Amino acid sequence: MIETKGLRKSYPSGKHGRTVDAVRGIDLDVRAGEIFGFLGPNGAGKTTTLRMLATLIRPDGGAALIAGADLLADPAEVRRRIGYVAQGGGTADAVSGREELVMQARMYGIRKADALRQAEDALKAFDLTEFADRHCSTYSGGQRRRVDIALGVIHSPKVLFLDEPTVGLDPASRGQVWAEIQRLRTEGMTVVVTTHYLDEADALCDRVAIVDHGRVVVEGTPEALKREISGDVVLLGLAAGEAGPAADALRGQPYLHRLEPGEDGLRLYLDDGAAAIPQLLSVLNAAGIVPGTVQLQRPSLDDVFLARTGRSIEQS
Numbered sequence: 001m002i003e004t005k006g007l008r009k010s011y012p013s014g015k016h017g018r019t020v021d022a023v024r025g026i027d028l029d030v031r032a033g034e035i036f037g038f039l040g041p042n043g044a045g046k047t048t049t050l051r052m053l054a055t056l057i058r059p060d061g062g063a064a065l066i067a068g069a070d071l072l073a074d075p076a077e078v079r080r081r082i083g084y085v086a087q088g089g090g091t092a093d094a095v096s097g098r099e100e101l102v103m104q105a106r107m108y109g110i111r112k113a114d115a116l117r118q119a120e121d122a123l124k125a126f127d128l129t130e131f132a133d134r135h136c137s138t139y140s141g142g143q144r145r146r147v148d149i150a151l152g153v154i155h156s157p158k159v160l161f162l163d164e165p166t167v168g169l170d171p172a173s174r175g176q177v178w179a180e181i182q183r184l185r186t187e188g189m190t191v192v193v194t195t196h197y198l199d200e201a202d203a204l205c206d207r208v209a210i211v212d213h214g215r216v217v218v219e220g221t222p223e224a225l226k227r228e229i230s231g232d233v234v235l236l237g238l239a240a241g242e243a244g245p246a247a248d249a250l251r252g253q254p255y256l257h258r259l260e261p262g263e264d265g266l267r268l269y270l271d272d273g274a275a276a277i278p279q280l281l282s283v284l285n286a287a288g289i290v291p292g293t294v295q296l297q298r299p300s301l302d303d304v305f306l307a308r309t310g311r312s313i314e315q316s
């Protein structure tokens with residue numbers, strides 16, 4: 001449904017004619033009817049890629065075919081086949097959800113009577129009917145985001161691009177937004193979504209691509225990517241100044257594959273966490289270190305990124 005090859009974009013950086021290589025060659029293969037997560041740390045190039053695919057900025061190089069239309073040769077046709085919801089959305093304060101939807105439909109050339117009916121259908125589908133005629137400024141963050149998504153799909157696109165649709169929402173509203181995304185998939189839409197919430201992407205995306213410095217680092221189903229990280233992760237909570245000595249004491253232990261500084265302690269990668277915990281506690285004990293907390297975890301998508309890049313998305 002979306003195939004990109006070597007998509008690139010640089011921006012002038014403003015200093016001495018230098019440029020920022022925001023996207024350095026992105027190859028993607030998004031299949032029809034899937035929810036595809038586009039993940040990565042701040043500044044990785046996610047928004048730039050989405051804006052290129054949505055025809056809002058022109059790529060410097062590369063190629064992309066989106067729902068059968070060629071991005072560089074026929075951006076107008078691409079635009080008809082896609083929907084795009086920007087980070088933060090685009091609703092005006094002093095307009096109602098219904099008015100926004102009717103205006104959007106009219107912008108796509110839909111006749112007034114049809115636009116009114118489609119707006120009504122969208123309000124129902126997105127559970128917005130109750131406050132459809134109030135100004136958007138009175139909506140909650142989650143309600144407003146649902147209007148944003150309804151606006152993005154009013155013309156029934158084949159592909160929907162969502163840039164950080166759940167950012168800044170409370171967990172219940174995030175859940176509702178994801179429920180809408182899943183509903184759109186059941187209607188046959190292909191959805192590409194960027195998010196900083198790796199646990200959401202893990203649970204709700206069919207496949208993900210993780211990008212870093214403008215390139216795809218890994219792509220696959222969350223399950224397959226996590227399976228590549230064999231074994232368990234043990235998080236040690238340590239007092240300030242103890243992480244260094246603890247790492248020195250543990251390095252070289254045969255059951256330990258890798259060790260990384262984590263938030264307030266260390267992250268240890270090993271085959272069988274439950275079996276290793278007593279041994280590693282006794283090694284630490286001998287060095288005079290008693291961890292405040294010890295947690296056993298299955299690998300996460302952040303561990304996948306960490307294994308490939310040596311950095312954590314969540315801490316970047």
Ligand SMILES: Nc1ncnc2c1ncn2[C@@H]1O[C@H](COP(=O)(O)OP(=O)(O)OP(=O)(O)O)[C@@H](O)[C@H]1O
Binds near residue numbers: 012020044047
């Ligand atoms: N208009 C612009 N002019 C100059 N540099 C830009 C512009 N837009 C983005 N950049 C730079 O390009 C790089 C990629 O930015 P982009 O917004 O695509 O990343 P992102 O992965 O979406 O980040 P975030 O998760 O923070 O939204 C960054 O280094 C950013 O500073």
